[in-house]
Amino acid sequence: MTEPAPGRVDMVKLVSLCQRRGFIFPSSEIYGGLSSCWDYGPLGVELKQNIKQAWWRAVVRERDDMVGLDASILMHPRTWEASGHLKGFADPLVECKSCHLRWRSDEVKGDGCPSCGGELTEPHLFNLMFKTFIGPIEEQASVVYLRPETAQGMFVNFENVVNTSRKRLPFGMAQIGKAFRNEITTGNFIFRCREFEQMEIEFFVRPETDKHWFDYWIEERTNWYVKLGIKKENLRLRQHTKEELAHYAKECYDIDYLFPMGWAELEGIANRGDFDLVQHSSFSGKSLSYYDEETKQHITPYIIEPSAGVDRTFLALLCDAYDEGVVEGETRVVLHLHPDLAPIKVAVLPLSRRENLVSLAKEVCTDLRRNWMVNYDDAQSIGRRYRRQDEIGTPFCVTIDFQSLEDNQVTVRERDSLNQIRVPISELKKTLQAKLEGEDLFVLPPGGKIWKEGEVSK
Numbered sequence: 001m002t003e004p005a006p007g008r009v010d011m012v013k014l015v016s017l018c019q020r021r022g023f024i025f026p027s028s029e030i031y032g033g034l035s036s037c038w039d040y041g042p043l044g045v046e047l048k049q050n051i052k053q054a055w056w057r058a059v060v061r062e063r064d065d066m067v068g069l070d071a072s073i074l075m076h077p078r079t080w081e082a083s084g085h086l087k088g089f090a091d092p093l094v095e096c097k098s099c100h101l102r103w104r105s106d107e108v109k110g111d112g113c114p115s116c117g118g119e120l121t122e123p124h125l126f127n128l129m130f131k132t133f134i135g136p137i138e139e140q141a142s143v144v145y146l147r148p149e150t151a152q153g154m155f156v157n158f159e160n161v162v163n164t165s166r167k168r169l170p171f172g173m174a175q176i177g178k179a180f181r182n183e184i185t186t187g188n189f190i191f192r193c194r195e196f197e198q199m200e201i202e203f204f205v206r207p208e209t210d211k212h213w214f215d216y217w218i219e220e221r222t223n224w225y226v227k228l229g230i231k232k233e234n235l236r237l238r239q240h241t242k243e244e245l246a247h248y249a250k251e252c253y254d255i256d257y258l259f260p261m262g263w264a265e266l267e268g269i270a271n272r273g274d275f276d277l278v279q280h281s282s283f284s285g286k287s288l289s290y291y292d293e294e295t296k297q298h299i300t301p302y303i304i305e306p307s308a309g310v311d312r313t314f315l316a317l318l319c320d321a322y323d324e325g326v327v328e329g330e331t332r333v334v335l336h337l338h339p340d341l342a343p344i345k346v347a348v349l350p351l352s353r354r355e356n357l358v359s360l361a362k363e364v365c366t367d368l369r370r371n372w373m374v375n376y377d378d379a380q381s382i383g384r385r386y387r388r389q390d391e392i393g394t395p396f397c398v399t400i401d402f403q404s405l406e407d408n409q410v411t412v413r414e415r416d417s418l419n420q421i422r423v424p425i426s427e428l429k430k431t432l433q434a435k436l437e438g439e440d441l442f443v444l445p446p447g448g449k450i451w452k453e454g455e456v457s458k
């Protein structure tokens with residue numbers, strides 16, 4: 001992590017918004033919380049699911065050379081011997097002799113304890129894997145580990161997937177799932193958690209084409225973030241130095257993001273060479289080679305691995321979406337989330353609680369719910385309700401007023417421009433669909449018109 005970034009959104013404000021509006025809560029909060037574990041609330045779970053769906057769509061559904069996988073979290077313990085995690089997945093830990101706080105020695109600047117300045121112990125290696133037991137007996141023979149990454153599930157299924165999917169090189173597997181690391185230093189909200197989610201790709205290629213596919217995935221993955229609303233200037237590529245390169249990697253780049261606390265890794269893209277298939281082959285005794293029909297030879301593919309974190313992507317998207325401005329003398333907080341990601345796509349707001357308005361609004365709401373996550377809100381002034389929706393990033397508000405009862409038309413308000421159009425209820429769904437897919441608000445459906453600000457009473 002680099003120095004804190006001036007001018008970036010204040011993390012305290014983000015954390016407060018997340019808690020206040022039900023995006024993220026501390027885990028087991030009523031018991032005082034559990035360090036570096038977080039619960040995603042009603043809006044958080046929607047945003048998180050939308051991120052995962054957008055990733056899955058881009059890397060699995062829209063491609064012919066990728067398949068999905070969902071491997072179990074607990075794996076045979078030999079997996080972690082073969083992968084090198086049992087020996088090597090460790091961080092250098094130092095402890096303060098005065099206050100007993102523990103730190104990652106590579107993150108400590110200077111000689112003393114970052115908290116109290118006390119003397120630190122010599123570093124010793126601390127394995128980050130969580131250990132547990134399988135079955136009813138707690139003994140060495142039944143030790144298993146919570147996976148610290150999803151990747152290994154894909155390597156050990158290489159043969160299964162090749163045989164059943166009939167994919168030819170180059171092809172890849174994608175997986176989304178929980179991973180666990182007993183991190184020494186945590187913090188910065190959901191940036192570094194002990195339980196988190198990864199979205200990983202293992203892309204198998206002919207060894208001589210590794211450079212091409214490595215560059216390809218770096219570009220592809222960078223573009224994915226930009227398409228979803230991360231500003232280009234807040235992303236950078238950083239090549240790993242020889243000293244920091246992981247034992248399995250030939251080459252590695254991080255896609256860094258300018259978080260409020262500075263530049264830090266959002267996703268890592270590694271050329272893992274043939275390390276994983278060779279290791280698992282030798283530890284399992286099963287040949288994990290690939291029969292190349294063209295050359296009639298068995299080869300061990302190289303693997304290009306783009307590995308992203310769901311939680312870090314969530315945080316980066318929130319940082320770039322957060323905006324504060326003043327509208328009509330009041331602070332307006334807006335999350336400019338991409339419509340694909342917004343937890344609620346449309347809010348339906350009857351102008352008053354009069355029964356005939358409410359019943360029309362509920363009718364409209366029920367119909368829209370068949371397509372999207374929709375919020376119905378009839379509490380407080382319309383201005384307040386707009387602010388509430390802006391703050392959670394709802395792209396469109398549909399207002400139902402007294403005139404709607406006569407002309408069967410409703411007003412659609414766009415979050416980002418604050419512009420409004422008036423459309424027939426019969427055209428509403430089609431109109432919203434088009435706008436959610438990016439059509440300009442002022443492209444009107446039959447019978448629609450541009451609505452002047454102020455025509456809907458506040």
Ligand code: ATP
Pocket residue numbers: 149181183190191192193194195196197198265266267268307308309310311312313
């Ligand atoms: P760092 O250097 O920040 O510890 P790493 O290099 O160990 O990260 P990888 O092993 O490359 O991370 O994991 C791939 C991705 O998984 C990371 O880019 C990140 O998005 C996510 N990730 C890793 N560790 C954590 C964590 N403790 N909490 C949240 N996300 C994480």
